[in-house]
Amino acid sequence: MHTAFIPGKLLLACLLVMAVMLSRPCPVPAQVLSVRHEIDVRLDLATKTLRGRDVVTAQIRDAAEIVLHLGSKVSVTKLELGGRPASYKAEDGVLRVPLPANARTGDVRLAVEYAGRFDDPWPENPHVFDNPGYGVGATITSDGAFFLAGSGWYPRLDARERSFLVTVRAPRGIYAVTSGSLIGHGDPEGESVSKWICASTPEELALFAGPFIQEMRRIGQIPVYTYFYPDSVQFSPVYLEAAARHLQFFSRLHGAYAFPKFAVVENFFPTGYGFPSFTLLGSQVLRLPFIPETSLRHEVAHCWWGNGVLVDSTGGNWSEGLTTYVADYLAKEQVSAEESVEYRRQILRDYALLAAGREDFPLRRFSSRISPASRAVGYGKAMFVFHMARRRVENRAFWQALRDVYAKRLFKPTSWEHFRDAFVAGGWDAAEAQDFFDQWLERTGAPRLRLGKVGLERMGARWTVRGELLQTEPYYDLHVPVRLQTTTFGENQLVHLSGPRAAFSFSSLDQPVGLDVDPEAHVFRQLAPEEIPVTVNSIKSAKALVAVLGGSMDEAYLPVLRLLLESLGQGGAEIIREKEVVAAALARRDVLFMGFPITDKGREAVASVQRNNWQVLEQLSQQETLALARSDAQLLAYADPERPGRVVAFFVPRPSIDMQATEEAARKITHYGKYSYLGFEKGVNTVKGIWEPQDSPLSVDFEEE
Ligand SMILES: [Zn+2]
Numbered sequence: 001m002h003t004a005f006i007p008g009k010l011l012l013a014c015l016l017v018m019a020v021m022l023s024r025p026c027p028v029p030a031q032v033l034s035v036r037h038e039i040d041v042r043l044d045l046a047t048k049t050l051r052g053r054d055v056v057t058a059q060i061r062d063a064a065e066i067v068l069h070l071g072s073k074v075s076v077t078k079l080e081l082g083g084r085p086a087s088y089k090a091e092d093g094v095l096r097v098p099l100p101a102n103a104r105t106g107d108v109r110l111a112v113e114y115a116g117r118f119d120d121p122w123p124e125n126p127h128v129f130d131n132p133g134y135g136v137g138a139t140i141t142s143d144g145a146f147f148l149a150g151s152g153w154y155p156r157l158d159a160r161e162r163s164f165l166v167t168v169r170a171p172r173g174i175y176a177v178t179s180g181s182l183i184g185h186g187d188p189e190g191e192s193v194s195k196w197i198c199a200s201t202p203e204e205l206a207l208f209a210g211p212f213i214q215e216m217r218r219i220g221q222i223p224v225y226t227y228f229y230p231d232s233v234q235f236s237p238v239y240l241e242a243a244a245r246h247l248q249f250f251s252r253l254h255g256a257y258a259f260p261k262f263a264v265v266e267n268f269f270p271t272g273y274g275f276p277s278f279t280l281l282g283s284q285v286l287r288l289p290f291i292p293e294t295s296l297r298h299e300v301a302h303c304w305w306g307n308g309v310l311v312d313s314t315g316g317n318w319s320e321g322l323t324t325y326v327a328d329y330l331a332k333e334q335v336s337a338e339e340s341v342e343y344r345r346q347i348l349r350d351y352a353l354l355a356a357g358r359e360d361f362p363l364r365r366f367s368s369r370i371s372p373a374s375r376a377v378g379y380g381k382a383m384f385v386f387h388m389a390r391r392r393v394e395n396r397a398f399w400q401a402l403r404d405v406y407a408k409r410l411f412k413p414t415s416w417e418h419f420r421d422a423f424v425a426g427g428w429d430a431a432e433a434q435d436f437f438d439q440w441l442e443r444t445g446a447p448r449l450r451l452g453k454v455g456l457e458r459m460g461a462r463w464t465v466r467g468e469l470l471q472t473e474p475y476y477d478l479h480v481p482v483r484l485q486t487t488t489f490g491e492n493q494l495v496h497l498s499g500p501r502a503a504f505s506f507s508s509l510d511q512p513v514g515l516d517v518d519p520e521a522h523v524f525r526q527l528a529p530e531e532i533p534v535t536v537n538s539i540k541s542a543k544a545l546v547a548v549l550g551g552s553m554d555e556a557y558l559p560v561l562r563l564l565l566e567s568l569g570q571g572g573a574e575i576i577r578e579k580e581v582v583a584a585a586l587a588r589r590d591v592l593f594m595g596f597p598i599t600d601k602g603r604e605a606v607a608s609v610q611r612n613n614w615q616v617l618e619q620l621s622q623q624e625t626l627a628l629a630r631s632d633a634q635l636l637a638y639a640d641p642e643r644p645g646r647v648v649a650f651f652v653p654r655p656s657i658d659m660q661a662t663e664e665a666a667r668k669i670t671h672y673g674k675y676s677y678l679g680f681e682k683g684v685n686t687v688k689g690i691w692e693p694q695d696s697p698l699s700v701d702f703e704e705e
Pocket residue numbers: 014015016274298302320323
């Protein structure tokens with residue numbers, strides 16, 4: 001019943017792709033072959049202002065003008081072409097500098113001086129994590145600065161190749177981090193200076209600055225840094241060790257690390273960003289004990305997939321699925337087979353609850369995570385595509401194909417087709433591979449499987465089991481594991497199903513006990529409702545939720561109930577008091593009850609669930625029962641046995657505890673989406689678990705028949 005919690009995945013979105021999208025240049029005009037930026041910027045934290053000078057050297061061919069992108073926040077104070085003041089046209093953040101007829105091929109040197117105020121609002125304590133972009137592109141605060149690539153901190157020039165020399169001047173003690181290699185940090189004349197060099201990169205640069213203390217270790221020639229605030233320095237050793245270990249792991253798995261350094265950089269609001277050669281983690285985030293083995297590992301893997309091999313955004317983003325597979329999923333597989341099975345099952349549950357239905361879309365159209373549904377498809381379904389491909393081509397060929405893609409496509413825009421072709425080169429039949437990727441990338445939805453009639457016969461000493469595996473339209477081409485369990489052993493078969501039905505049979509000298517279709521969740525499919533335990537995610541995805549402030553709860557709890565609803569993405573749900581309950585109307589809707597009902601009408605509205613309550617609670621171990629009893633706030637989510645699909649949940653704070661602890665619990669519940677029951681003490685989670693699904697249309701128990 002207990003399963004490992006993967007909060008890294010739930011709590012943080014990795015915003016790699018957003019960074020990539022922002023930095024992706026417009027279609028490259030052939031005229032600019034390469035560009036070199038020598039950027040020197042000064043940060044004034046008090047006025048939130050950046051003043052900069054960028055000496056741009058562009059290698060051009062037949063270019064009548066140079067086009068610079070600065071964005072709307074920045075104005076140009078001086079512009080020189082070849083050392084002389086030059087005329088230019090500025091419109092909507094775009095600067096056009098006409099070139100004289102004799103200077104349209106070869107090297108052009110442009111010096112731009114500019115200034116801008118950067119003040120995007122940023123969230124201090126967000127409690128909705130489903131779309132963690134927050135819309136922050138660039139901001140300067142009293143403690144530092146945050147500039148995504150393309151946010152206007154230097155003039156951008158579309159080119160095939162770019163290199164950078166970056167100098168950042170800031171008040172004393174404020175240091176800056178960006179891509180590339182560190183030349184050095186220094187503190188001359190009352191200010192702090194950071195210098196970085198980025199020899200060649202296909203991407204634009206992001207820049208971050210703060211009161212950092214730098215710690216470092218090396219793996220081989222590669223420096224690994226932490227840039228943490230003074231009161232986070234105690235976490236540096238853990239992060240340096242973990243980052244170095246992950247870098248070594250992925251170097252061995254995929255090929256040598258392609259960047260000159262790796263840095264873990266602290267941010268003043270909660271992010272999990274991945275950038276070429278560094279990751280940006282919020283102060284609150286990096287204090288969570290599981291982050292070094294979850295989010296950090298994921299961000300390191302992006303240095304191979306997404307920031308190393310780039311995503312061709314016209315063909316769908318494969319990088320979150322692959323990164324999730326080699327980082328988050330593979331970590332489970334290394335622990336145990338059971339954990340890997342549970343991880344895959346959880347992805348199927350998430351998909352069924354969060355994405356299947358109206359919000360679903362073909363994987364081909366995934367660009368970045370903007371909602372729970374897009375995560376279930378772009379991370380979950382995509383991860384399964386790699387898992388199923390691995391089972392089709394066999395383990396060794398799979399990892400070799402990834403190594404080949406990495407070796408050939410490093411820093412090149414890459415699509416799903418490059419992976420398909422690498423698998424074909426490794427021996428997968430080309431037509432089969434084509435069909436496989438077509439059905440998983442182009443279609444919305446997932447296969448729906450069912451067991452047809454399964455018969456058991458005995459002839460002398462031998463038992464025969466014959467059965468049929470069924471699927472509804474549209475038909476997928478699948479290789480589905482079917483497992484026969486006998487009194488002494490288990491036997492597996494791979495059943496090839498490509499139309500509405502496929503027959504299978506087992507022959508055994510031992511008496512069959514049960515039969516299960518895909519018991520280890522190797523095939524991506526749409527779970528049947530009875531296979532999905534009711535969880536916090538069920539409340540999140542409830543279509544017609546009504547929240548009831550129970551009669552035992554003081555009116556002062558109303559803001560906590562609102563907070564809980566909002567963090568569950570149900571801020572618009574209707575809230576009523578128990579005395580307003582109309583039992584018959586409520587009995588048809590999904591309900592979140594704060595407290596337990598104390599009136600007849602309240603009890604009647606949730607009666608079918610409460611009748612079943614004790615039976616469900618019997619699934620708890622003694623230890624869990626005790627922990628729940630001791631907790632000062634509980635969340636219990638139930639299925640209604642009499643009304644399939646209906647969810648009834650209870651959030652029950654003990655009246656004697658202080659409001660702040662109740663609030664803490666209410667704020668945290670959303671991060672435990674996959675659990676059915678939760679207990680908190682003083683706002684700290686002490687017990688969590690998932691109800692066992694009651695039934696499966698893909699299992700037969702011969703003993704019951
Ligand atoms: Zn990611």
